Amino acid sequence: MTEQEKSTIRKGDELELTIDSLAYGGRGVARAGNLVIFVKKAIPGQTVRALVYRKKSGYAEARALAVITESPHAVEPPCKHFPTCGGCKVQQLAYDQQVEQKRQQVVAAFRRQAGWTDFDLDEVVPAEQVFNYRNKMEFTISNRPWQVAGAPDLENKNFALGLHIPGRFDKILDINECHLQPQVGNEIINLVRKIVLEQGLKPYDPKTHIGFLRYLALRFTDGAEKVMVNMVTAWENPEALKPVVGALTERFSQIVSIVNNINTRKGDAAYGEKEILLHGDPTIVEHLNDLAFEISANSFFQTNTKQAEKLYAVVLSGAALTGEEVVYDLFCGTGSISLFLARQAKEVYGFELVQSAVEDATRNALTNRITNARFYSAQLDFYFHKTDILKKLPKPDVVVIDPPRMGIHEKLARQLPEMGAQRIIYVSCNPTTQARDSVIVLAGGYRLEKMTIVDMFPHTPHIETVAVFIKN
Numbered sequence: 325m326t327e328q329e330k331s332t333i334r335k336g337d338e339l340e341l342t343i344d345s346l347a348y349g350g351r352g353v354a355r356a357g358n359l360v361i362f363v364k365k366a367i368p369g370q371t372v373r374a375l376v377y378r379k380k381s382g383y384a385e386a387r388a389l390a391v392i393t394e395s396p397h398a399v400e401p402p403c404k405h406f407p408t409c410g411g412c413k414v415q416q417l418a419y420d421q422q423v424e425q426k427r428q429q430v431v432a433a434f435r436r437q438a439g440w441t442d443f444d445l446d447e448v449v450p451a452e453q454v455f456n457y458r459n460k461m462e463f464t465i466s467n468r469p470w471q472v473a474g475a476p477d478l479e480n481k482n483f484a485l486g487l488h489i490p491g492r493f494d495k496i497l498d499i500n501e502c503h504l505q506p507q508v509g510n511e512i513i514n515l516v517r518k519i520v521l522e523q524g525l526k527p528y529d530p531k532t533h534i535g536f537l538r539y540l541a542l543r544f545t546d547g548a549e550k551v552m553v554n555m556v557t558a559w560e561n562p563e564a565l566k567p568v569v570g571a572l573t574e575r576f577s578q579i580v581s582i583v584n585n586i587n588t589r590k591g592d593a594a595y596g597e598k599e600i601l602l603h604g605d606p607t608i609v610e611h612l613n614d615l616a617f618e619i620s621a622n623s624f625f626q627t628n629t630k631q632a633e634k635l636y637a638v639v640l641s642g643a644a645l646t647g648e649e650v651v652y653d654l655f656c657g658t659g660s661i662s663l664f665l666a667r668q669a670k671e672v673y674g675f676e677l678v679q680s681a682v683e684d685a686t687r688n689a690l691t692n693r694i695t696n697a698r699f700y701s702a703q704l705d706f707y708f709h710k711t712d713i714l715k716k717l718p719k720p721d722v723v724v725i726d727p728p729r730m731g732i733h734e735k736l737a738r739q740l741p742e743m744g745a746q747r748i749i750y751v752s753c754n755p756t757t758q759a760r761d762s763v764i765v766l767a768g769g770y771r772l773e774k775m776t777i778v779d780m781f782p783h784t785p786h787i788e789t790v791a792v793f794i795k796n
């Protein structure tokens with residue numbers, strides 16, 4: 325391709341492109357002169373024929389139409405729904421390369437964002453189990469199934485139980501296997517589909533908002549020996565769900581809880597305003613090392629239990645506790661990091677926005693006989709500015725933060741160094757916002773001691789990192 329050809333790339337062009345790397349988010353990256361082209365459904369090492377569907381001044385976006393030369397890192401994806409299903413974006417890329425690409429993405433985010441030219445990672449913790457690792461899945465039930473191009477006509481044109489087609493709020497791919505969840509989950513979704521179709525229960529229509537069945541959410545604990553089923557419906561009618569409950573409990577002794585969340589709102593969310601217990605217990609218990617966590621259908625809990633243990637071990641070692649330290653755990657959720665650290669610290673104070681999570685954390689401390697952890701309901705964007713809590717609590721030696729994807733509010737980022745902790749440990753699920761916030765922590769008088777990736781999400785673009793900062 326000549327320089328002139330490169331500069332005249334237009335929407336609608338078909339190009340032959342060689343993929344160098346993966347961008348954060350999972351698209352392949354190709355270059356034509358100065359133009360970066362993000363290519364959907366392409367992996368590093370491939371040469372593909374791709375259709376440009378968007379052109380901006382500095383970059384273009386394209387979709388791979390055909391592979392011209394296969395990548396040396398290509399593997400056979402085991403899932404029959406790949407690549408139509410958006411759940412796994414890179415199942416066709418060898419796992420060691422997936423981790424290597426995530427490493428490069430974190431390095432690029434810190435070098436670009438922080439102008440930190442020699443930034444590098446210290447440790448990468450890959451997953452040992454790369455399939456069947458998720459302890460939670462949410463499937464959507466809808467009357468708008470996706471017809472896969474070139475596949476035989478759909479048997480049922482008004483029903484789907486599965487996952488959203490990427491970028492389509494209204495179209496659901498009917499699936500009967502997902503390799504991210506334990507095998508029992510596949511048997512459950514197939515039985516539920518059979519029974520609800522036999523019973524004539526109506527799936528929800530996301531456009532007209534008519535229809536009863538909205539989601540089927542599953543939680544698996546203790547290596548899928550225990551299962552919680554959450555049927556989310558648009559209104560209350562537990563009688564209608566009795567045949568489903570009967571069939572599930574007869575077939576699966578692992579099911580210890582079936583709940584029905586009622587979601588009357590139009591928004592696309594697999595939780596409800598009201599919960600009805602249909603079978604067994606209202607909660608399910610998961611273990612992380614020797615700690616027990618009681619989880620309700622709507623609580624946040626790390627979705628990969630085995631890797632969560634490794635993630636928390638990295639946090640624990642970064643905290644370098646001797647038993648004398650005061651620890652603050654910001655964005656503590658149901659308190660899992662707090663409880664992990666509490667046994668080796670003097671005191672732990674957890675702060676969290678969601679009141680039910682604060683209650684779960686307090687209960688989890690009691691269940692585990694941990695008496696040196698306290699939890700506070702807090703909107704952390706402004707909490708330490710607007711309250712005098714810092715005057716009331718002992719000063720922290722270690723501050724752990726584990727915010728959502730958008731990172732932390734600038735006010736909180738500036739406040740962190742002012743707390744004066746010896747160590748700040750930043751757990752993140754988004755390296756871009758972590759890099760942005762880290763610049764402020766560094767400017768506040770800290771240095772980065774250790775940066776680790778713990779891969780919690782094989783075959784997906786999600787990245788989890790732990791940065792340990794030490795006071796200069």
Ligand SMILES: C[S@@+](CC[C@H](N)C(=O)[O-])C[C@H]1O[C@@H](n2cnc3c(N)ncnc32)[C@H](O)[C@@H]1O
Pocket residue numbers: 624625626655656657658659660661675676677678681702703704705726727728
């Ligand atoms: C990534 S989760 C971390 C949970 C916990 N550390 C764990 O490992 O299970 C982020 C948590 O931050 C909470 N959160 C989000 N925005 C918040 C805010 N502005 N103030 C306080 N907590 C917030 C969420 O409710 C969620 O529990």
